[in-house]
Amino acid sequence: MTFICRFAPSPTGPLHIGGVRTALFNWLLAKKNKGKYFLRIEDTDKERSKDEFKKQIISSLAWLGINHDGEEYIQSKNISKHVLIAEELLKKGYAYKCYCSEEEINEQKDKCKKKGIPYVYNRKWRDSKDLQIPKDIQPVIRFKSKISGNTIIKDLVQGERNISNSTIEDFVILRKDKSPTYQLSATVDDHEMKITHVIRGDDHMINSFKQKQIYDAMGWEIPSFAHIPLIHSEKGKKLSKRDNASTLEDYIKIGIISDALRNYLLRLGWSHKDKEIFTRQESIDLFDLKGVGKSPSKLDMSRILSLNEHYIKNMEEKELFKLLKIYSEKFGKNIDKSKEDSIIKSIGFLRNKAKTLDDIYKNSQYILQENIQISKDDLKLLDKPSKKILNEFLIEFKKMQTINKGSLEKLVNELIKKHKTNFKGIGQPLRISLVGSKYGPGIYDIILSLKKEVVVKRISKIN
Numbered sequence: 001m002t003f004i005c006r007f008a009p010s011p012t013g014p015l016h017i018g019g020v021r022t023a024l025f026n027w028l029l030a031k032k033n034k035g036k037y038f039l040r041i042e043d044t045d046k047e048r049s050k051d052e053f054k055k056q057i058i059s060s061l062a063w064l065g066i067n068h069d070g071e072e073y074i075q076s077k078n079i080s081k082h083v084l085i086a087e088e089l090l091k092k093g094y095a096y097k098c099y100c101s102e103e104e105i106n107e108q109k110d111k112c113k114k115k116g117i118p119y120v121y122n123r124k125w126r127d128s129k130d131l132q133i134p135k136d137i138q139p140v141i142r143f144k145s146k147i148s149g150n151t152i153i154k155d156l157v158q159g160e161r162n163i164s165n166s167t168i169e170d171f172v173i174l175r176k177d178k179s180p181t182y183q184l185s186a187t188v189d190d191h192e193m194k195i196t197h198v199i200r201g202d203d204h205m206i207n208s209f210k211q212k213q214i215y216d217a218m219g220w221e222i223p224s225f226a227h228i229p230l231i232h233s234e235k236g237k238k239l240s241k242r243d244n245a246s247t248l249e250d251y252i253k254i255g256i257i258s259d260a261l262r263n264y265l266l267r268l269g270w271s272h273k274d275k276e277i278f279t280r281q282e283s284i285d286l287f288d289l290k291g292v293g294k295s296p297s298k299l300d301m302s303r304i305l306s307l308n309e310h311y312i313k314n315m316e317e318k319e320l321f322k323l324l325k326i327y328s329e330k331f332g333k334n335i336d337k338s339k340e341d342s343i344i345k346s347i348g349f350l351r352n353k354a355k356t357l358d359d360i361y362k363n364s365q366y367i368l369q370e371n372i373q374i375s376k377d378d379l380k381l382l383d384k385p386s387k388k389i390l391n392e393f394l395i396e397f398k399k400m401q402t403i404n405k406g407s408l409e410k411l412v413n414e415l416i417k418k419h420k421t422n423f424k425g426i427g428q429p430l431r432i433s434l435v436g437s438k439y440g441p442g443i444y445d446i447i448l449s450l451k452k453e454v455v456v457k458r459i460s461k462i463n
Contacts, residue, residue, distance in 0.1 A: 003035030004196045006073075007061075008186065010042045011053035014247035015060050017299070018201060018231045021265045025228060026199045027066045028266075028287040038193060039068035042075045044185055049076075060248045064258050065280060073193065075185055082180035082188050085218070086141050086173050094217040095173060097139035098125040120169040141174035143183070143214065151209045156226040156289045158202065163209050171210055187211045191220050199289075202227035226289050229269055229296045236298065251304070255327055255357030257315075260308040269297040277310070309355040317347050320360075327357040335368065342367050346449035349441050363441070367449055372436035372458065381438060386429035387463055389415060393430065394459045403452060405444050412443075433462045 007023035009015060023039075030037035039061070043049040058072065089095040098121075105121075112119040125131065126144060146165040153161050173184040180188075186207075190198065198208070208225050215222045230238055251261055259280070266283055267276065270291045278286070312320065321344050328335050335343060343350070343364055350363045366372055374382075382390075396411050397403075415426050427443040434446050434455065447455055 003030050003033035004194055005030040006038040006040050006195050008040040008042050009057050012048040013053055014249045015057050016247055020248050022200055023066050024265050031284045032287050036069045038073055040073040044076055064262055082185050085188050095141050095143050096126055098142045099134050099137045099139045101137055123170050138176040140172045140176055142170040143173050145170050151212055153208055153225055156224055157292050158227050183210050187214045195223050197224045199226045201230050228292055232296045232298050256308050257311045260311040264304050264307050269293050305355045312351050312354055321347050324357050324360055328361055333361055339368055342449050349445045366435040374436045378432050378438050382429055390429050390459050391463050408444050433459050
């Protein structure tokens with residue numbers, strides 16, 4: 001059996017992190033089974049669908065390493081097929097025209113609300129032989145859902161699920177303007193694309209029951225369904241766009257590495273023994289739906305940052321700089337070409353205590369900036385004795401032919417002995433004068449990361 005999976009986002013906003021995990025699971029299942037993974041852009045909501053969001057979805061998934069096969073499937077290009085199937089269902093007696101006005105529908109909803117029961121369309125036009133067709137109302141087409149019995153889905157994550165058909169309303173498949181609804185379009189497209197496995201959030205369970213009835217009516221082969229639990233916020237509530245870091249773009253902006261986020265999302269609701277860190281290939285080889293849990297997972301930002309820190313610490317330095325450069329360029333934080341060599345040779349210590357790419361960029365500011373700013377509090381620490389130490393350091397530093405850690409240590413130790421102080425007594429004024437703060441990398445690392453003339457210039461300014 002050839003596995004064919006899809007991810008079908010709507011381009012009505014940035015890609016939600018829950019959708020990203022859904023895309024990842026679909027991609028992994030397809031790759032694990034040497035199948036195909038397609039990206040379907042469900043853009044039939046003409047008012048809310050934006051081309052900018054479509055581009056963002058495609059680029060964001062590519063950034064994460066989730067590459068789809070072939071061209072993107074654009075749902076709006078297949079509307080004529082959706083309408084054709086709606087008309088076929090109508091002819092076969094599996095659908096009917098409903099002439100209820102908006103006022104009637106709203107009245108039905110109000111009655112249900114007052115009674116405290118969910119709204120279900122009253123099926124007024126289901127058998128409409130005796131009803132007079134209004135001349136001034138354009139009908140919708142509703143699917144004629146089964147009234148008796150149960151609809152059963154053998155879910156690959158949730159197990160066998162069934163629902164009483166009496167609870168499934170006669171849902172609209174074609175609007176008054178002849179535009180298809182989600183239930184119809186998604187079903188037709190999945191059939192046309194020969195999708196074998198549909199992995200999506202468990203909030204789609206009711207949609208699967210409805211869509212299964214369309215499959216049955218058309219005599220089409222039904223795909224295997226797998227409904228994965230939703231991602232909840234740290235407070236235990238359903239994650240929404242109002243939550244911080246709810247979209248993929250949010251994570252890219254703060255400097256999360258794609259491998260780290262992909263690894264985190266993989267483990268968010270899925271497990272394989274006690275293994276925590278997975279390479280891209282290990283993710284493909286080991287993934288299966290049996291490892292997906294049935295309970296919602298909580299988004300843990302501290303865990304994401306911890307995992308990202310792990311990748312930063314263990315990444316090859318040249319590769320890390322490459323990611324830093326891409327990140328800085330994307331968000332208008334360009335690294336001047338003349339500073340690149342300094343950053344590259346310093347990245348080994350710049351990544352210390354850094355949890356994100358943005359942290360590394362901030363740690364690099366003393367290299368990137370021509371003129372550093374010293375806070376008032378730190379400036380107060382540069383008293384007369386400190387300035388004297390800086391002046392003596394500068395005199396000897398200018399004479400140095402070879403500047404390395406050994407020669408710097410020798411100079412600093414001589415100053416410590418001469419001024420009867422400790423390492424802090426020498427290192428602190430040097431760090432403030434070179435970085436602009438008493439906090440920062442090791443003083444030898446700082447000096448070696450800067451050009452000699454820059455060190456001289458900055459210390460000279462203090463005096």
